[in-house]
């Protein structure tokens with residue numbers, strides 16, 4: 001596999017603070033290629049052999065704004081138990097329902113745009129249902145839970161110019177920990 005040549009913006013880049021714009025269909029060729037490249041990149045970052053060879057940080061999700069393109073698209077790839085990957089391409093997402101129950105990732109959330117350890121809790125809904133569009137412009141609903149729910153909320157934040165560090169209380173990074181379930 002050849003590593004796609006992607007330039008992922010760093011947290012210091014103000015572009016990440018832009019609110020991304022709705023995508024129109026049909027998608028352009030360049031958009032389709034970028035979707036495919038981003039998914040390949042994420043998968044290679046999760047495979048030990050390539051992770052080491054290219055010195056990558058493992059990531060499960062990437063939004064277009066992290067590649068400098070302010071369009072409401074993100075992709076995610078989750079490794080299944082049999083070693084294959086389940087791909088998600090999410091365009092113009094809207095959260096239609098969310099659980100009251102809150103969770104947080106105990107070891108902290110990661111972001112390919114934030115290359116430093118960050119302490120603290122990021123409250124997320126344990127389950128959400130979103131409405132989105134596929135690459136052909138067809139609407140669909142998807143319900144996600146646990147780590148994938150966290151991932152989707154993290155990526156939807158990116159489309160609104162928000163980074164996970166924004167959710168952490170600066171004076172008390174572990175505020176309200178007892179009110180949420182750790183995953």
Ligand code: ZN
Nearest residue numbers: 110111112113
């Ligand atoms: Zn991120």
